[in-house]
Amino acid sequence: MSFTSDGSCWRDVRIAAAARGISVCGDLLAATALALALQQAGAGGLVVSALMLAAVAPIALLAPVAGRIADRADSRTVLVLAGVAQAAICAVLAFVSSPALIIALVAVLACGLAITQPTLAALLPSMVRREDMARAGGITQTATNIGALIAPALAGVLVGQLGPRVPLLIDALSYLSLVAAGLLLRTRRRSVAPAxxxxxxxxxxxxxxxxxxxxxxxxxxxxxxxxxxxxxxxxxxxxxxxxxxxxxxxxxxxxxxxxxxxxxxxxxxxxxxxxxxxxxxxxxxxxxxxxxxxxxxxxxxxxxxxxxxxxxxxxxxxxxxxxxxxxxxxxxxxxxxxxxxxxxxxxxxxxxxxxxxxxxxxxxxxxxxxxxxxxxxxxxxxxxxxxxxxxxxxxxxGPSQAAEPGVSQPLGDSVGA
Structure with missing residues (x-):
């Protein structure tokens, strides 16, 4: 299914995995910091639940739109623009105190996540040969899990010592990893079919x-x-x-x-x-x-x-x-x-x-x-x-019919310089 026919580009796999791990760490860092900040400010369980739902609901609701963006737009453009937008939103979050506004901004932040996740996931098979896909997926999941493992403890320490603003500013910087990945990755998905x-x-x-x-x-x-x-x-x-x-x-x-x-x-x-x-x-x-x-x-x-x-x-x-x-x-x-x-x-x-x-x-x-x-x-x-x-x-x-459930149109997947 259109894996690369050349050797696997492990450089790109590691760049994409690092970007995913850093951004996941930033996401959980911000979510934990905001939940702790709301709880310390006297917010009830409903407010904290609303915050958690705002962080995941856009991923579920925007799937049709996000998937089309990932398939139709240049992956480099998507990662750069989304990374910049998410960094800006998270920087604003660091200076907001209204629970309603915090929840709204978290929902907007999650909209970017809804787009970047399928974009990075769809890039991975184009970086490697078929027999290397499981190993590449393991590298990506490892980076993601390391980010998830570090974030809660880091958030607890930073919020306890410095308050919630510093973790949120660190999260804003973490989204720049997506920008760096978009600029550094040699593998790109670019639609060459009519719009x-x-x-x-x-x-x-x-x-x-x-x-x-x-x-x-x-x-x-x-x-x-x-x-x-x-x-x-x-x-x-x-x-x-x-x-x-x-x-x-x-x-x-x-x-x-x-x-x-x-x-x-x-x-x-x-x-x-x-x-x-x-x-x-x-x-x-x-x-x-x-x-x-x-x-x-x-x-x-x-x-x-x-x-x-x-x-x-x-x-x-x-x-x-x-x-x-x-x-x-x-x-x-x-x-x-x-x-x-x-x-x-x-x-x-x-x-x-x-x-x-x-x-x-x-x-x-x-x-x-x-x-x-x-x-x-x-x-x-x-x-x-x-x-x-x-x-x-x-x-x-038969394998030929089972392997192609759709009518394929050309999509530019390039690996290497």
């Missing part, structure tokens, strides 16, 4: 990718409620300290970091999308089993190896889902594909997030942890039959 022509591609037309995305979104929705329940489970049910809670939260990210490295290397010889989707289902089930097992732990320390194992599965799932999209989707529609996948997964995460709060008012945390794991396993089980049906349908059509 009125667009590859006919829809997610529901590819049953294999659809089943994979639904399984991942369902798992995220089921397990996503843990993000709300976890703090009450660790602090109140298991009677552990805030330090232990921080350790447990960081352990899942550390596991995802290890999983990205592990499966990025193991996946070098695995390029068959149907096999990868079956592995993704197993990894999604592994995440759910870790959560389900945690519901029976006698103390918080036992959660550490379980959360690490769940994170490893999470890291592998992220790597392989990117490989499947790169293999199955025509090159000129990759931006829309990655945007659609991100949108559906974000909706699943928001559903879990919204369900967790009300359920805590009705039930104790321990049974809710078990219910979250079971809900995720049900979503995985419901996806098994569609995945095998899609695989059978692909084999009946």
């Amino acid at each position: 009125t022509v667009l590859v006919r591609w829809r997610l529901r037309d590819d049953k294999l990718v659809t089943a994979m995305v639904v399984a991942v979104a369902g798992t995220v929705a089921g397990v996503g409620a843990i993000n709300v329940i976890e703090v009450f489970f660790v602090r109140e049910t298991l009677h552990s300290s805030t330090t232990m809670f921080g350790l447990i939260s960081a352990t899942w990210v550390a596991g995802a970091l290890a999983g990205a490295q592990l499966f990025g290397r193991l996946g070098r010889r695995w390029t068959d999308p149907a096999r990868l989707v079956r592995i993704i289902l197993l990894l999604a089930a592994g995440c759910c089993v870790a959560v389900l097992a945690a519901s029976g732990v006698p103390n918080a320390l036992v959660m550490v190896p379980l959360w690490f194992a769940g994170g490893v599965c999470n890291g592998g799932l992220n790597v392989f889902s990117g490989v499947v999209v790169a293999e199955r989707v025509p090159v000129a529609a990759r931006g829309r594909a990655f945007a659609a996948m991100g949108s559906i997964v974000q909706v699943g995460g928001m559903a879990g997030f919204l369900a967790g709060g009300p359920l805590l008012e009705l039930f104790a945390p321990r049974p809710l942890v078990a219910a979250a794991g079971i809900a995720g396993l049900i979503a995985v089980a419901a996806s098994i039959t569609p995945v095998f049906r899609a695989d059978s349908s692909q084999r009946e059509k």
Whole structure:
């Protein structure tokens, strides 16, 4: 599916991964700093929840528009303009105190994220050969997880010592990494087809990718409620300290970091999308089993190896889902594909997030942890039959028909000088 025919451009992979990791670190740094600042200013849970929703809702809502921008516009132009705009917005955020204005600016900031994420994701397959896609995805996920691992601790220290303004100004600088990436990357996506022509591609037309995305979104929705329940489970049910809670939260990210490295290397010889989707289902089930097992732990320390194992599965799932999209989707529609996948997964995460709060008012945390794991396993089980049906349908059509779900139009993907 239009991978580079030359040698893989690892220089570009590392530049893109670094930009992604730095910007993710900045995103989480700003979100944590703003949440802490609002809480210290006396804002209630509804205001903090609105802030979190403002940070993710545009990614889900703007997927159709963002995907088309990623597919039709010059990737260099998108990264430079979006990076500059996000840096400016974040700099303004550092000097704003009104909760309503903060939430509005965070939503605008997330609009830029909704565009840059599919743009960078669609660039990656054009940088590497097919057999190197899993390794490249592992490098990108590693950088992303390192950023996610550093940000919360860094935000806590900076807000405690210097207040929220400094973290937000640092976040503004982090967005300049996107500008640097746009200028330094040799790989570019530039549409050379007429502006009125667009590859006919829809997610529901590819049953294999659809089943994979639904399984991942369902798992995220089921397990996503843990993000709300976890703090009450660790602090109140298991009677552990805030330090232990921080350790447990960081352990899942550390596991995802290890999983990205592990499966990025193991996946070098695995390029068959149907096999990868079956592995993704197993990894999604592994995440759910870790959560389900945690519901029976006698103390918080036992959660550490379980959360690490769940994170490893999470890291592998992220790597392989990117490989499947790169293999199955025509090159000129990759931006829309990655945007659609991100949108559906974000909706699943928001559903879990919204369900967790009300359920805590009705039930104790321990049974809710078990219910979250079971809900995720049900979503995985419901996806098994569609995945095998899609695989059978692909084999009946033959590789040539299954590989090109849309009518491809030329899109300029250039690698190297």
